[in-house]
Amino acid sequence: MYVCVCYGVTDKQVKQAVDNGAVDLKSLQKALNVGTQCGKCIKTTLEVMQQQLDVT
Ligand code: FES
Numbered sequence: 041m042y043v044c045v046c047y048g049v050t051d052k053q054v055k056q057a058v059d060n061g062a063v064d065l066k067s068l069q070k071a072l073n074v075g076t077q078c079g080k081c082i083k084t085t086l087e088v089m090q091q092q093l094d095v096t
Contacts, residue, residue, distance in 0.1 A: 043084050046077035051088045058092040065089075 043051050049072045057071045068074050068085060075082040 043088055044072075044074040044077075044081040046081070047073045049074045049081075049085075054085055054088045055092040058089050059096065063089070063093065 041051050043049050043054055053072055054068060054074065057068055060071070062068045062071045065075065065082065065086060068089065069076050074085050
């Protein structure tokens with residue numbers, strides 16, 4: 041599913057970035073641009089990040 045419509049970022053991409061060490065919002069923004077336009081996806085992005093951190 042798409043997390044960030046502005047940049048077409050999927051939950052899969054966010055999870056992959058978390059696996060690669062992007063474990064805070066700033067790193068995810070740097071890696072994927074996620075949440076840097078309208079910001080509406082930040083909450084979901086953080087939820088997906090947390091989900092991934094919980095399973096790893
Ligand atoms: Fe992610 Fe707009 S939906 S910045």
